[in-house]
Amino acid sequence: MLQALELRKDFGGLTVLQPTSVDFLPGEVHALMGENGAGKSTLMKILAGLYQPDGGQIKWRNQVVTFRSPHDALTAGIAMIHQELMPIPHLTVAENITLGAEPTGTLGFIDRKAQLVRAATLLAELDSDINPARLMHTLTVAQTQVVEIAKALGRQADVVLMDEPTAALSDLEVAALFRAITRLKARGVAVVYTTHKMDEVFQLADRITVLRDGTYIGTHLARDLSPPKLIEMMVGRELSDVFPARGQASQDVILEVKGLSREPAYRNISFKLHRGEILALSGLMGAGRTEIVSALYGLQPTFEGEIWIRGQLSWIRSPADAIAAGIGMVTEDRKGLGLIPAQSVQQNITLSSLHKLSLGPLLDHAREKKEASAQISQFAVRTSGPQQPIHQLSGGNQQKSLIARCLLHDPDIIILDEPTRGIDIGAKAEIYAIIQKLAQAGKAVLLVSSELLEVLSLAHRIMVIRQGDLAAELDATKTDQVTLLHHAMPL
Amino acid sequence: MIALDRNLLHRFGLLLIIFLIGIALSLATESFATLSNLTNVARQVSINGILAVGVTFVLLTAGVDLSLGSVVALSGVACATFAQTGEHFVLIPISVGLLVGTACGLTNGLFVTIAGIPPFIVTLGMMTVARGLALIFSGGRPVANISVNLTDFAGDIGGVPIPLLCFAAVATLAWFFLRHFKLGRHIYAIGGNEQAARAAGISVNKVKLLSYALCGLLAGLAGVVLTARTTTGQPNAGVAYELDAIAAVVIGGTSLAGGIGTITGTLLGVLLIGEINNGLDLMGVSSYFQAVIKGVIIVGAVWLDRRQSRS
Incomplete structure (x- = not known):
């Protein structure tokens, strides 16, 4: 026709x-x-x-x-x-x-x-x-x-x-x-x-x-x-070139969540996260996964339940609290909660780490530039230079810049909410490699993803969230797409 | 790089316009290019300049402050009340003026951040409240009999007007703050994307509160300078001052949507407006026509700028 x-x-x-x-x-x-x-x-x-x-x-x-x-x-x-x-x-x-x-x-x-x-x-x-x-x-x-x-x-x-x-x-x-x-x-x-x-x-x-x-x-x-x-x-x-091999997770608990609830989004969520581990939160969109990780990062704080970090009860009421406690997050809403479009790649990368790149209240411009350039080359962000406005970059390179922002303040616990949404497979493969490297370096990764292939190929363990409940906890190497979907579907 | 070039182009363009109008005015009038007139211009732009620098902070966070003129009047009246003849310690009336201004700014900031009311509404409210308070405290009459200690504050040091020195100091500090302070960067980030700034760990409310407080502090300073210059605390002074200040900032390339703008740009905007005001005076244009011409020039300048940056 x-x-x-x-x-x-x-x-x-x-x-x-x-x-x-x-x-x-x-x-x-x-x-x-x-x-x-x-x-x-x-x-x-x-x-x-x-x-x-x-x-x-x-x-x-x-x-x-x-x-x-x-x-x-x-x-x-x-x-x-x-x-x-x-x-x-x-x-x-x-x-x-x-x-x-x-x-x-x-x-x-x-x-x-x-x-x-x-x-x-x-x-x-x-x-x-x-x-x-x-x-x-x-x-x-x-x-x-x-x-x-x-x-x-x-x-x-x-x-x-x-x-x-x-x-x-x-x-x-x-x-x-x-x-x-x-x-x-x-x-x-x-x-x-x-x-x-x-x-x-x-x-x-x-x-x-x-x-x-x-x-x-x-x-x-x-x-x-x-x-x-x-x-x-x-x-x-x-x-096999797209998904790199998994490393070994340790038994060292870095984050423990007990009975986290915020009706009607989610209720009674408890789990442990270990150093070197990639733990995936799977489930349908709208199941409450983003709300749960947003509570851990202080974006949508909740008063019900406890968050223990390195064996200490923590009060996280804002992202600033979370960063101070060693938690970093790359949000799913790249435009709304991530980018400062009018600013340069460098300024976007260093935004969460300015306290480390300052002498008292004064910015150390030379160090800022050095650190940002190091991040740009480490994550292979394709840009004409650290001063290029970030809105001119492709989605994948913007995402890599935001991951760089999150990692520059050196968190031990890294929350990635749909880190590969809307970016091409080449950039996805690079982000998968970054995630595996982080885990191998002893960081703990909490990964929210709607792509089943991604969850199954990257994570050590998978928690399935169904309508705000923790429906199942699975070993990623011993499960498949059908089982995941079965647990994710509303009853 | 491209944004930087555009900035340079913008500043260069403004500078060129200021220069061309300057040449035209020196040809059209005999008095423009005289030392006494230029000193006078410097004196006149100082108050608008101080206000414009202050409101730059607020505009950069994507806010606005419409209460500037009223706060100038209120802090001017407060300053004059504490500067009656016979009192000698000049720091007291100055501090009172600055404190009153800061208090107004802080109040604006608290309502914007904690109560979450849009800045337009909050500062519109403050505009009438501060004006009302100025009238109440002064009984509706100018506060006169001000000691020489304070009026000297509008004088010269080595031929340079003190108000101009104040303006220069304020602008330099503000430039340094926005460029080299962590908090300055936070102001830009909040204006660029408030939600993202919060998610990046910035205490958005604290930074906004600071911006409104700084803006109020500078409005207080402008009130003190005005009182010293006019030798009275006028409760009806400063009407529509906020409009000239905001116009200067916007002409200087600051985005009303926040996150983009510089103090250098604001300075050039202030100079342009001061030059136009003075030029129209010298040419004997009636004040009714002046208002119309100024409005047209402000909108035209911003329109040209937007067209230029789009192409």
Whole structure:
């Protein structure tokens, strides 16, 4: 139905997409996979009319077409749902769905009743029970996405392009989105989408196209691929190179948590963490994992339960307390709780350690620069220099800078909350190597991750959190994905 | 590197504008380029300069202080009350003025941090409260009969006006503080991303409290200087002073969203506004027109700057 023929795109002399040919069929879910910068988004944006190709053609229903703008593509029946959604918050769901194509009555007034009916019909087709009279800003991210899909449907779209639609969703919300996608498929719509999540691709996609460094690698039926095989195609190397070998954990308890509770997020959480150990917190998104580690770091302090560090009862009421007690954390919310975007890489790295890089109240600029440069080279942060503004770095390099910030104040207990979310596999492999090195150096690592492969390949022990309860504690070397999921699913 | 270059460009551009307007004014009027007029300009910009430096701290944390003008009046009245003729120890009225200013700033800071009320609202409240207190304490009349000890504070040392020396000292200290102190870096970090700064172990409330207190302290200093210069404590003084101060800071490249800005930029902003005020006076432009022209220049300068930094 939609064909990309030898499409090519250059940006300032750099070819970001080598000639690529893919065809998209009605009624199929087609996943575009690849690291960041592989060219997936570029390909999508050409198909949606946002970019003009520098070579090749688009064939639509066997005719060569040129889309000069997203409007052209939309008129032809190709709709794109962006990573950052753009709803109008203070209008109703129905008004958003029919935006630009409002049903009008006599005198050209908007027919509100018809508008509501039309929106309800479209939503029902997606198996959704969102009330079309609700205001847009009261919806969750997943519901907003469903509304955007309904909007695309209302425009008679035959192809829906989605750029990382599940990046910000909880698992229950993902399920709702998947139902909507399945309905689209049943209507004969071609769905093209990108994601960084392995589990999802195999649940949803019929065919998978892999891109690497702007080059087309291949298109396969999803059932002919396995996660390790797919990763190898994306990275271009063996899986054993991605996950380094584990070291030996000691018996020396550094952190003990007793009966930690904060209703309704989690309750009665108790565990021990040893030096040299990587302990993973697994579970569905929204199960309470982030809330538990946020309590340990003082971001969301709780009064119920005890935290013992090196055999001493500790009061952690703020991140400053946690850092003083030897705890460091890299939060899952890189933008919201991590980066100071206007500041340099150096200033971001040293932010938590200024007390060590000062003489009294005065900053020691020379030492600051030396320490930051050392961290930059140790973690292979790719930057033009320590003074480069951090917002210019790629996601993976920003993440490595934040890990450097956390490690520079030399914590013994390191909490990593989704340390590899939204970054490409090359950078992931580097972060895995850092984590193993930390454990081998006698640090204790508490790892929160939604990627099962990551949890199973990195950790010594796995604690599964289910709806705020500690559901199971497993030896990572003696369990598998099915067992983990079994414990994680709500009863 | 790019941010640095843009900063230089910005400062160079402002400097150029100040220079060009200066040349134009010396050609257009006979009196602009005279020593006595320039000394006068220096005296006039000192108060706005001291206020602008103070409010730079607050703006850098992504806050704002609208109470500056009223706090200037209140601390001026307080200072004048303790400086009646016959009392000789000049440090007392000065300290009282500074203390009153600091107390207002601290109060602002406490409501912003602990009560979590938006700075716009808190300082808007302080704006009317401080003005009201100034009127109450003075009985609505200017506090006169001030001893020479204090009015000497507006005089010269070796031909250099003392207010200008105060301004220079304040600016130098502030520059040094923001650049070389751990706390200065914390101020930038909080303005850049408050939640991230907290997660990085910074005591956000303490640092913000300090910023508002410093801003209040400098408003107190401005009140003392104004009282010494006008030889009275005027409860109606300082109206809309906060606007000139904030305008100077923003023209100097400080972001109202916080986290970006320098004292050097603020200095240039202060100079530009002072130059414009003086130039319009010398050219005999009526004060009604002056207000309009100044407003247009402020918005235009910031608009040009934003366009430049986007391209």
